[in-house]
Amino acid sequence: MNFQLESTELMVILAMVFVSVFLLLASLSIPVFGEQRKVRRRLQQRIGEIAAETDQPAISTLLRARYLRKLSPMERQLESLPGMESLARLIEQSGSKVLAYKVLLLSLLLGGMGFLLVLLVVKIVWLAAAAGALLLVLPYLRLQYLRGQRLHEFEAQLPEAIDIIKRALLTGHPFSESLNLVAEGLEGPASVEFGITYSNLSYGSDLRRSMLGLLERVPSVTLMAFVTAVLVQKETGGNLAEILENIGSVIRGRFRFQRKVKTLSAEGRLSAWILMLVPFVLFCLIYFTTPDYLEILVKSPDGHQLIIISFVLMLVGAFWIRRLLRIEV
16 A cells, blocks of 8 residues: 655654754754853953943944934834844844844744744644744844854954054054054955954044954954953053964964864764764655555654654754764863
8 A cells, every 4th residue: 555644744744854954954064163152151241341441332332323323213213122232233243234123024024924834734833833933033043154154254364364463563553554454455354344443443432442342243252362462462561563473373273273173073073964864864765665664653643752752852962963063162
């Protein structure tokens, strides 16, 4: 007897497959070398503490107010909703130019369409809600991915930027002009961010606020070492060119270690992909060759329980493999 899956059961299984593969990509398609969340939280906290020590408002606050003034009254109200400032900061850090309220509207549109479409097809509320929630956060996950890529690219360009600043200082250029040389000599996020910092200094902002603004736009522990060195040298004096040379050497050593870790973990990451994809490949192979073999698994209550248990265990395995492969410093 030829075996054909019922439409509802087929949609449930396909939904589980989709969610599993999606979380697999999110769990394994990550850098193998990263910073702990605690370090990033301490970085953000420290930026707030330093900014609070001065009576002047932060550059980000001034830019936010100027940004809102350029919008229409309706757009200004939408951009002033709770959480929109954080979303706008994420969009800025990702390198995108879209307005925050448009991302929110796109998320709501995708979530609503996904919920209605799945509900019309399979008529299962919880499955439609899961599909809607997944599509709802999809733009946010996209921005997070772009933010990570841009931050990684900036950190890769930072040693070269430090070398340009060091050489400019040795030839007698002021520090602000050395930032302009970085903006003109490089491309990508390093050029943009150092160019913004140079513009802030040129328009009258002091060095402390400008460097903290740079660190707020690019929340990186690697960049924090550079900013700290500049601010400490401003307060205590010393040879900034020599300090930057030492920092550049440390950052290059860090990236060499990162590449070494990535090479050594390549076999583990490939094994993770194989282990996670084998169940889906076997299911498809058996379904197209001997479909009767899967009838008990798919149609019986015990089979449904086994599918759910396997689905949960696979998600746990994906996150556990992620923990094993990711080295945090």
